[in-house]
Amino acid sequence: MKLVTWNCNGALRKKFHEISTLDADIYLIQECEDPLRSNDKSYRKWSENHLWAGENKNKGIGIFASHSYTLEPLNWSDQYEDHSVKHFLPCLVNKEIQLLAVWTHHNNSPTFGYIGQFWKYLQINKDNFENIIIAGDFNSNVIWDKWDRWWNHSDCSNQLEAIGVVSAYHQLTKEPPGHEKKPTFFLQRNTDKPYHIDYFYLSKSFLTNKSKILVGEQSQWLYFSDHLPVTLEF
Template identity: 60%
Template sequence: MKITTWNCAGALRKKFHLLRDLDSDIYIIQECENPSQSNDFDYKNWAKNHLWIGDSIHKGLGIFANIEIKLERLNWTNTFKDNSVKYFLPCKINNSFQLLGVWTHRNNSPNFGYIGQFWKYLQTNLENFEEIIIGGDFNSNVIWDQWDRWWNHSDVVKTLEEKGIKSLYHEFFNERQGDEKNPTFYHRKNLNKPYHIDYIFGSFFFHENLIKVEILDQKIWIHHSDHIPVSAIFQF
């Protein structure tokens, strides 16, 4: 099985043909429009098997799967102490494992933007995590940790690791958080401003069955988005 995450930077209806060449079984796509309300027939046809959330039909978070894969949305809470967090899309794959799509957002929060949103999400949903893949655009890296925050990137990674969930990229390439040699994002498409902010995390089962982690060629994908697709391939 191959799972790919990509922030498409909008207008997926004009870009989904690029994903066909990747031949992934499941795509976690950020900043995509809602296929159910799209007027583009080809896009709707490609997205026959999908889940989607968003505040605008033009830009949200989607999970797209091959037609033979069963997607079942999970009813996990998107609130923390009466405040909504976004964007997180949990589902069950083939009645087998959990998949959590992520696109962290500032969400107009003065203190808990981006990775803070995910930290809040974990406070109410971590107990639900079983055999799980978590993938998406986290807009975060340990290099931006602030010493007086208890919900830094490092704290979130530690919380996941205590649950047996680790970054597939870091385990596969034997790199530390913050020392990534392969960027996933180029600010304003500037190749001189590289960062690693897109991740696929997995519980032990996925590490045990991991074949490969790929970050695709930035020289090709930079023309379509400031983010580069990240893929994980498993043998099961």
């Protein structure tokens, strides 16, 4: 199986041809428009097998699969106490693998923005996490951990590892968190401001010595987005 996660920075209808060159089975795309409400016929055709969620038709999160894969929505909660967290899109692939697309949001939270949103979603749903792949734009890295917060990036990674879910990039490259050699994001497309904030987490049993992870080249992808696509094969 080959998967790609990419924050397309909007207007996927103008960029799906480029991301398709990666020849993935499943694409997890952040900041994309709703295909069902798009006027672009070629984009709708490309998106025939998809799931999408978002607050407005122009910017949401989507899962796009080849026709050899089935995508069934999972009814997982996004309600933590009295409010919803965002953005998360869970589904079941081929009635076998759980797939969770992630695009963490500030969500107007004075404290629990971005990785805090994922931490809350994790508390609600981690009992469901079996045979799972979690992928997307987390807007987070251990370099921003704060010592007096219990929901840091490191804490989320530790909670996942406790249930057998690990970061594919760190497992396969052996690079320590916070010292990634391959950035996935350039703030304002400035090559002097690189960060690694896009991830694949997955059940450790999926990984073998043949598994591969690849971050796209900035020379190819920065024209289209401030994020680079990340490809996982296993």
